[in-house]
């Protein structure tokens with residue numbers, strides 16, 4: 001099974017994956033499950049599930065929730081036990097609760113923030129480089145508050161108070177994110193079990209610190225778009241990490257092709273037998 005991050009891992013800077021299309025076709029021919037675990041919203045993720053032509057379970061908003069599509073159950077020859085298009089596994093703290101915390105903090109300390117959800121679609125598109133139709137989907141979040149502080153000096157205090165409330169503050173590529181205390185890995189654990197996919201060999205691909213826990217849970221962890229800094233940091237935590245400096249989606253495709261060759265040549269299995 002392949003578990004993958006989207007931004008800067010499978011998706012290039014234009015949010016495309018043309019360079020990986022041949023490899024994706026090979027995975028489909030071999031019926032290798034492709035599981036997305038992303039910081040993106042359900043709206044954005046469904047857009048990419050559709051483009052990729054997959055119905056596998058997926059994780060959104062850095063583990064805020066996981067979803068099992070009805071179509072996945074049907075494709076497994078199983079009768080869905082739920083109504084509607086998806087079975088939702090909610091794992092995060094709801095948006096309104098997070099917003100209450102931020103507003104209370106603002107009142108108490110006179111701190112000012114600009115929130116992603118109150119920005120115009122044009123502003124979001126400019127900040128993120130997303131095309132407007134995706135910027136619109138990115139703004140609507142259920143388990144995460146992305147924001148920019150007016151004064152960066154307030155961040156350490158905010159982080160302490162968030163942690164005291166069992167919340168987590170993380171710096172992403174552009175925004176700070178306030179979420180519940182969850183990760184892509186914790187959500188993956190739950191959704192793989194719930195969908196009967198927990199016995200697969202896991203090949204995981206990611207590019208940044210929010211992928212660390214997910215890479216740790218994989219038998220074959222792969223860092224793509226690797227920089228000297230990210231490589232040093234991640235390798236310290238995961239000595240068996242494979243790294244590709246080549247950027248998404250080219251680096252993604254190269255990594256998966258290398259692994260497929262090893263699996264088909266039998267080398268990868270021998271590695272496991274030796275390790276086991």
Ligand SMILES: [Mg+2]
Pocket residue numbers: 005006007008009206207208
């Ligand atoms: Mg990423």
